[in-house]
Amino acid sequence: MNVELKCCKCGKTYPAAATEFTCACGHLLEVQLDLSAIGVSKADFEKRPADLGVWRFREMVHPLVEPSNIVTRGEGNTFLYPSERVSAFVGTRTWLKHEGENPTGSFKDRGMTAGITEAVRRGAKTVICASTGNTSASLASYAAIAGLRCVVLMPDGKIAFGKLSQALAYGAKAIQVKGNFDQALALVRQLAEAKNYYVLNSVNPWRLEGQKTIVWEILFQMGLAGQDGPDWIVVPAGNVGNVSAFGKALKEWYELGWIEKLPRLAAVQAEGANPLYRTWKASAGGIPDALEAVENPDTIGSAIRIGKPVNWVKCLQYLKLTNGVAEQVSDQQMMDAKAVVDAAGIGCEPASAASVAGARKLLESGVISRGEKVACVLTGHVLKDADNTVNYHLGKLPYPPAFANAPIQAEASLDALEAALK
Ligand SMILES: *Cc1c(COP(=O)(O)O)cnc(C)c1O
Ligand SMILES: [Zn+2]
Numbered sequence: 003m004n005v006e007l008k009c010c011k012c013g014k015t016y017p018a019a020a021t022e023f024t025c026a027c028g029h030l031l032e033v034q035l036d037l038s039a040i041g042v043s044k045a046d047f048e049k050r051p052a053d054l055g056v057w058r059f060r061e062m063v064h065p066l067v068e069p070s071n072i073v074t075r076g077e078g079n080t081f082l083y084p085s086e087r088v089s090a091f092v093g094t095r096t097w098l099k100h101e102g103e104n105p106t107g108s109f110k111d112r113g114m115t116a117g118i119t120e121a122v123r124r125g126a127k128t129v130i131c132a133s134t135g136n137t138s139a140s141l142a143s144y145a146a147i148a149g150l151r152c153v154v155l156m157p158d159g160k161i162a163f164g165k166l167s168q169a170l171a172y173g174a175k176a177i178q179v180k181g182n183f184d185q186a187l188a189l190v191r192q193l194a195e196a197k198n199y200y201v202l203n204s205v206n207p208w209r210l211e212g213q214k215t216i217v218w219e220i221l222f223q224m225g226l227a228g229q230d231g232p233d234w235i236v237v238p239a240g241n242v243g244n245v246s247a248f249g250k251a252l253k254e255w256y257e258l259g260w261i262e263k264l265p266r267l268a269a270v271q272a273e274g275a276n277p278l279y280r281t282w283k284a285s286a287g288g289i290p291d292a293l294e295a296v297e298n299p300d301t302i303g304s305a306i307r308i309g310k311p312v313n314w315v316k317c318l319q320y321l322k323l324t325n326g327v328a329e330q331v332s333d334q335q336m337m338d339a340k341a342v343v344d345a346a347g348i349g350c351e352p353a354s355a356a357s358v359a360g361a362r363k364l365l366e367s368g369v370i371s372r373g374e375k376v377a378c379v380l381t382g383h384v385l386k387d388a389d390n391t392v393n394y395h396l397g398k399l400p401y402p403p404a405f406a407n408a409p410i411q412a413e414a415s416l417d418a419l420e421a422a423l424k
Contacts (some may be wrong), residue, residue, distance in 0.1 A: 003035075003036055003039045003040065003041075003061075003065045003066070004036045004039065005018045005033060005034065005035060005036065005065060005066055006018060006033075006034045007020055007022075007031040007032065007033060007034065007207060008031060008032055008033075008034040009025035009027060009029055009030075009031055009032075010029055010030055010031070010032050010315050010316045010319065011025065011027055011028075011029035011289075011315055012025060012027045012029065014026065014027070015034065016031060018033075018066060019124075023201065023205045023206060023207065024205070029315055030205060030207070030312065030313060030315070030316065031207050032207050032210075032250065032316065033207045033208065033210075033211050035062060035065065035254065037254060037257055037258055040061045040062060040065065041061060042061045042062075044255075044258070044260040047059055047218070047222075048222060052079045052219075052222075053076070053079050054078075054079070055074075055076055055077050055078025055079040055112075055215070056074070056077050056078040056112050056115050056116065056212050056215045057069075057072060057074060057078075057115075058078070058079075058215070059214075059215050059218055060072075062211075062214070062254065063116055063211050063212055063214070063215065064116050064119060064120065064208065064211060064212075066123075067119055067120075067123060071119065071122065071123065072115070072119050073115060073118045073119045073122060073144060073147060073148045074115045074119075075105040075106075075111065075115070075143070075144070075147065076105065077104045077105055077111040077112050077114075077115050077212075078104070078111075078112055078215055078216075078219065079219065080099060080100050080101055080103040080104060080216075080219070081100050081103060082097050082098070082099050082100075082219075082220065082223040082224065082377070083097060083098040083100060083346075083348050084097055085097075085098060085343075085346045085348065087342060087345070087346040088342060088343060088346055088348075088358060088378075091339070091342045091358070091362060092358060092361045092362045092365055092376060092378075093362060093365040093366070093372060094361075094365055094370060094371070094372050094373060094374055094375070094376055095373075095374075095375050095376065096358070096361060096375075096376045096377075096378055097220075097223075097224060097232070097375070097376070097377045097378070098343065098348055098358075098377075098378050098379075098380050099216060099219070099220050099223075099377055099378070099379045099380065100348065100350070100380045101216060101354075101379060101380060101381050101382065102349070102350055102351065102354065102380055102381070102382045102383030102384065102386070103383070105143065106136075106139045106140045106143050106168060107136070107139070107164075107168075107382060107383035107385070107386055108136035108139070108140060108305075108381055108382040108383065108386070109213060109216060109244060109379070109381050109382075110136045110137050110139070110140035110141075111140050111143075111144070112212040112213050112215055112216065113140075113202075113204070113206075113209035113210060113211075113212045113213045113243075113247075114140045114141055114143075114144040114202065114209065114212070115144065115212055116208050116209055116211050116212030117144075117202045117206050117208050117209035117212065118141075118144040118145065118147075118148050118150070118202070119208075120206075120208040120209075121148070121150065121200045121202070122148050122150070124200065126150060126199070126200035127150065127151060128150065128151040128152070128153060128197070128198075128199045128200070129141060129145050129150050129151070129152055129153070129199065129200045129201075129202050130152070130153040130154070130155070130190055130193065130194055130199040130200070130201055130202070131154055131155070131190060131201065131202045131203050132154075132155045132156075132157075132179075132183060132186035132187040132189070132190040132203060133154055133155070133156060133165075133169075133183075133186075133203075134156075134157060134161065134165075134183050134240070134304050134305055134306075134307055134308070135156070135161050135162050135164075135165025135166065135169075135304060135305060135386070136165055136305055136381075136382055136386070137154075137202070137203065137204075138154035138156060138165065138168075138169040138174060138176070139165045139168035139169050139172070141154065141174070141202050142154065142168065142169045142171075142172035142173060142174035143168070143172045145172075145174070146172050146173050151175070152172075152173070152174040152175065153174065153175045153177070153193075153199065154169050154174045154175070154176050154177070155177050155179050155186040155187075155189060155190055156169070156176060156177070156178050156179065156186065157178075157179060157181060157182050157183045157185070157186050157307075158178055158179060158180045158181060158182075160304055160307070161178075161304065162304050162305075162351070162386050162387035162389070162390070163387070163388070163389060164383075164385055164386040164387060164388060165304075165386055165387075182298070182299065182307075182309065183299075183307060183308050183309075184295075184299075184308065184309050184310040187203055187205075187312070190203065191205070203241070203243075203312070204241050204243025204244075204246075204312065204313055205312050205313075209243075210243055210244075210246060210247040210250070210313075211247070213243070213244055213247035213248075214247045214248070214250055214251035214254070215251070216244075216247075216248065216251075216379065217235065217247075217248045217251040217252060218251055218255070220232060220235065220377050221255070221261065224375070224377060230375075231261070231265060231375070232265045232375050232376060232377040233265060233266065233370075233374040233375050233376065234265060234266050234267075234268055234361070234364075234370055234374060234375070234376045234377065235248060235265050235266075235267055235268070235376075235377045235379070236267075236268040236270060236357045236358075236360055236361045236364075236376060236377070236378045236379065237267070237268070237269060237270065237357055237378075237379045237381070238270055238271075238303070238305070238306055238353050238354055238355075238356035238357050238360075238379070238381050239269035239270060239271050239278055239306065239311070239317070239328070239356075240271075240275070240305055240306035240307070240308040240311065240353070241308050241311045241312055241313060242269060242278050242311040242312075242313045242314055242316075242317035243312075243313045244379075244381070245267060245269045245313075245317050245320065245321075246313045246316040246317045246320055248267055248320070249267060249316070249317070249319070249320020249321070249323060249324060249326075250316075250320065252264050252265065252267075252320075252323075252324060253320070253323060264323070264324045264325070265324065265377075266324050266325050266326050266327070267320060267321055267324045267326035267327075268326055268327050268328070268329055268360060268361070268364060268369075268370075269282075269317060269321065269326070269327075269328045269329070270328075270329045270330070270331060270356040270357055270359070270360030270361075271306060271328065271329070271330045271331075271356070272299075272301030272302075272303050272306055272307070272330065272331065272332075272333065272336065272353075272356060273301070273330045273331065273332050273333070274296075274299060274300040274301040274307075274333070275296055275299035275300065275301045275303075275306055275307050275308055275309060276296065276330045277293055277294055277295050277296045277299075277308075277309055277310060277311055277314070278311050278314055278317060278318075278328055279328045279329065279330040280294040280296075281293050281294045281314060281318065282318060282321065282327075282328035283328070285318060287322060289315060289318050289319060289322075293310065293311070293314045295309055295310045296309035296310075297309060301333055301336075301353075302333045302336065302337065302352050302390055302399070303333070303336055303351075303352045303353030303354075303355075303356055304352070304353065304387065305351065305352075305353035305354075305381065305382060306353045306356060327364065327369055329360045329363055329364055329369075330360075331356055331359040331360050331363060333352075333399075333401070334399075334401040335359040335362075335363065336352055336353070336355050336356050336359050337352060337355070337390075337394050337399065337401075337403065338359070338403070338404045338405060339355040339356075339358040339359035339362065340352055340354070340355035340358075340391075340394075341394065341395075341403065341404070341405035341406075341407075342358065342405060343355055343358055343380065344384060344391070345405060345407070348380070349383070349384030350380040350381070350382060350383070350384055351381070351382035351383060351384060351386040351387045352387055352390055353381060353382065354379075354380040354381040354382050355380075357378035357379050357380065357381075358378050358380075361376050361378055394406070395407050395408050395409075396408055410422045
């Protein structure tokens, strides 16, 4: 099958084997599948066992790879939770697609299985990423499984402990860089060029191909859009690779005629790390020449603490295509939404709850209508950032928790316990 890389901005094409991630014009490349030659139907995909996960969709994830060469941990096929509590909080029927249920606890695994498979195909010896946590946790694991050396650059401080512990445990060479994520990513790209390392941040177009499968699973689990499927897919947005992958997934199935209607995408950022939101607001529906970068991004959602999202052009294109929107939420709104998701028995990390907080806000402002069906993506596992969960319930964050569940202190006696449980 003919597969090319294509510039998201100027349309120039490159061979699939090209080593660049960036076009001569400076914008990112995307994998361009020949949809007329994929050789499978939607019904074929539907008939395959769901526990094939990402690779259930192999012909549309990485058609060039031999199935026996795939590096996988059985990622994907995550649960889609209906939740009355969360629906009541959002204000309309809401489902939660839990990407924290992947092998290393975030959606990054769906990208990494595709990206590491491509790294091996290219004969890479060392893989590298910059990461606020989950990318490094995932890459460290997949590199170890594939027998590759792994280098991760982490921005100074503020890395959630669950994530740092994974990168160390899986054996990555972890370097804490005295700078923010955007600086670390710029260094990764220079280092990779100089030392011939293979980059697995979301600048890598092969990685994003794996993340498309989140959307296709939602469509199979809920029903196809225009029938029983979602009216909205709401996703936390940092480097905005994931929301771009979602847009590409929808575009491809729409072009194949497999869905009649495009669900609308909503990309939700934190108020303190909102470059995509600001750029979208300023764009009036077009694609501006420059990003409205945020120099010192700050939010409790460390996974979305990014000021210069590399995939911003693609993201805006896909928001436009799907009649989507960008939104922003405060840290307080994020943590209160997280508490609702957690108390529903489901649980997620702080950044993940931006989707639920964003859906609620979009409903309040009338962008999402009551009665519409909303799929919110929970991007990471509740145990990734236990510190901030506990700090929330203890009232130690800079804002009061709306749904605190603080532990009670009691003497070691039956009377004291009965009094405590009154
Ligand atoms: C990586 C990540 C995000 C942001 O995804 P982007 O593709 O960078 O927009 C959001 N939430 C979690 C938990 C993540 O790990
Ligand atoms: Zn170009």
